[in-house]
Amino acid sequence: MSSQSGESGVVSHDKNNRVIIFDTTLRDGEQSPGATMNVDEKIEIAKQLARLGVDVIEAGFPISSEGDFEAVRRIAQEVKGPTIAGLARARAQDIDRCWEAVKHSDKPRIHVFISSSDIHLQHLFKLTREEALVQTREMVAHAKQYCDDIEFSAQDATRSELDYLCQMIQAAVDAGATTVNLPDTVGYTTPDEYENMILTVKARVKGIENVIISVHCHNDLGMAVANSLTTLRAGARQVECTINGIGERAGNAALEEIVMALNTRGDFFNLWTGVDIGQIQKTSRMVSSFTGIPVQPNKAIVGSNAFAHESGIHQDGMLKERRTYEIMDASAVGAGDTNLVLGKHSGRHAFKKKLQDLGYYLEGEELNRAFFEFKQLCDRKKTVTDRELEALVIDQVQNENKTLYRLEQIQATSGDKSIPTATVKLVAPDGTIVTDSATGDGPVDAVCAAINRITGVHCVLSEFNITAITKGIDSMGEVAIKVSYKGRTVSGHGAHTDIIVASARAYLQAVNRFVQMGEFADESGADPYRRDEFGPLAGTSRAFGR
Ligand code: KIV
Ligand code: ZN
Numbered sequence: 001m002s003s004q005s006g007e008s009g010v011v012s013h014d015k016n017n018r019v020i021i022f023d024t025t026l027r028d029g030e031q032s033p034g035a036t037m038n039v040d041e042k043i044e045i046a047k048q049l050a051r052l053g054v055d056v057i058e059a060g061f062p063i064s065s066e067g068d069f070e071a072v073r074r075i076a077q078e079v080k081g082p083t084i085a086g087l088a089r090a091r092a093q094d095i096d097r098c099w100e101a102v103k104h105s106d107k108p109r110i111h112v113f114i115s116s117s118d119i120h121l122q123h124l125f126k127l128t129r130e131e132a133l134v135q136t137r138e139m140v141a142h143a144k145q146y147c148d149d150i151e152f153s154a155q156d157a158t159r160s161e162l163d164y165l166c167q168m169i170q171a172a173v174d175a176g177a178t179t180v181n182l183p184d185t186v187g188y189t190t191p192d193e194y195e196n197m198i199l200t201v202k203a204r205v206k207g208i209e210n211v212i213i214s215v216h217c218h219n220d221l222g223m224a225v226a227n228s229l230t231t232l233r234a235g236a237r238q239v240e241c242t243i244n245g246i247g248e249r250a251g252n253a254a255l256e257e258i259v260m261a262l263n264t265r266g267d268f269f270n271l272w273t274g275v276d277i278g279q280i281q282k283t284s285r286m287v288s289s290f291t292g293i294p295v296q297p298n299k300a301i302v303g304s305n306a307f308a309h310e311s312g313i314h315q316d317g318m319l320k321e322r323r324t325y326e327i328m329d330a331s332a333v334g335a336g337d338t339n340l341v342l343g344k345h346s347g348r349h350a351f352k353k354k355l356q357d358l359g360y361y362l363e364g365e366e367l368n369r370a371f372f373e374f375k376q377l378c379d380r381k382k383t384v385t386d387r388e389l390e391a392l393v394i395d396q397v398q399n400e401n402k403t404l405y406r407l408e409q410i411q412a413t414s415g416d417k418s419i420p421t422a423t424v425k426l427v428a429p430d431g432t433i434v435t436d437s438a439t440g441d442g443p444v445d446a447v448c449a450a451i452n453r454i455t456g457v458h459c460v461l462s463e464f465n466i467t468a469i470t471k472g473i474d475s476m477g478e479v480a481i482k483v484s485y486k487g488r489t490v491s492g493h494g495a496h497t498d499i500i501v502a503s504a505r506a507y508l509q510a511v512n513r514f515v516q517m518g519e520f521a522d523e524s525g526a527d528p529y530r531r532d533e534f535g536p537l538a539g540t541s542r543a544f545g546r
Helices: 039-052 066-078 092-102 118-125 129-144 162-174 191-204 224-233 255-264 277-291 312-320 348-358 364-380 386-399 443-455 499-519
Strands: 020-023 056-060 083-089 108-115 150-155 179-184 212-217 238-241 340-343 383-385 406-413 421-427 433-439 460-468 477-485 488-496
Touching: 020 212, 020 255, 039 056, 039 066, 039 277, 039 386, 056 066, 056 092, 066 083, 066 092, 083 092, 092 108, 092 129, 108 118, 108 129, 108 179, 118 129, 129 150, 129 162, 150 162, 150 212, 162 179, 162 191, 179 191, 179 238, 191 212, 191 224, 212 224, 224 238, 224 255, 238 255, 255 277, 277 386, 277 488, 340 348, 340 364, 348 364, 348 386, 364 383, 364 386, 383 386, 386 488, 406 443, 406 499, 421 443, 421 499, 433 443, 443 460, 443 499, 460 499, 477 499, 488 499
Parallel strands: 020 056, 020 238, 056 083, 083 108, 108 150, 150 179, 179 212, 212 238
Antiparallel strands: 340 383, 406 421, 421 433, 460 477, 477 488
């Protein structure tokens, strides 16, 4: 019986009750509009996911672009602990490319998918049901030649006819899949319906008892977490999710919500994970900073208000006994007050140690540069908080690529009677220093216009958010922006005590993302970074070898 007091997680740590956490922040999460990350950012996140204790990291979709391939390859090579998975459509070219990237991991996984719903098969894949079954069998077997650990996904499972879905899962199991995933691709199902699907697959597919059943939920109707949890009770043992619930459209099931539901309501679920919940908050902040997607204040577990108490009655209750109004301990997930940490007199050793506590393992030149920036920050403000240190390091990781434009100096003027003007000095990718000036509606607009003139990338600022990182007039400002160019949107992030400098950094970072994409443009001028939303590549039937 539940103790009904919260934090009642009494769970038997039995192997059968262990839930595999499959994190797809770097693949499905990156499909959030504007969330494109560069390789260095993805590696930082992957390392943090490993510290968080996820079991599987889906690092990307290697055939979709050179950038994705490189990210998956490097994560496979550099990130130890979790299984590293790459996504591949059910076609040989995708699978071969995926293997080339994941093979560097000690624990590689190929994740093969095809759709099982008629609407997808007819319109997206132009395949008959029978052809899709053949392709499932052949492509899972093809992937199996490379490695043992094969996941098969029946995309749009929840809108598929159940009999046919079972046939497809049977084909995948027979061909050697070790995990079968039943995605709610469009966030359409309900808990009862989804539970029935899992029970049906368990009852009808031969050999399913030797295979892990996985679920993957999108949040279009706000039911992604509830749907995921229900299926875990019905016997699914892998759950696919993302940090902060980012992902296509309304996003994916949020990892932190699933993990904390299992953890807090152990009395009800009797399931457990290998996640170190103390890492949740810092992982959330890192993902938010790198993707430029802010966390809404009322977001469960990781929102800034998740543990805030406003009303008098609640505050009174909290003072008397925390559990009157709190079912989780904020400090257990790494949340709570931002502690004042370092200052002007802090040494290099303490600085390095503090960064490691925050999840950033800098060495050599990287550490020197961060320490220099930190000392400069100490000249502008007395004490530096954890959040400000994080912002400083994230800024560095995002701006250290010497093959891109770097900000050397900016100067901006504004006022109610003057014309806002900015002069910007950048170091160009070839090392030359370029200076230009521009006017604008305000100082930020003028800075962006000057950067456009220098780089020749004439993007448009579509979203601009600024937040004070801590309380106090000398707080660093954190700027998160979205910038559009030729129909694509990317994010940028910058932090500084001067908000115009923070804005310039954020904008330049976004411009650099477009510059980087240019590097990979193929001769036809097509943008290989653009994913084709999981449909077959151009020329459908050719892509599927028909
Ligand atoms: O939502 C979905 O169906 C997916 C699959 C590729 C697993 O992301
Ligand atoms: Zn998905």
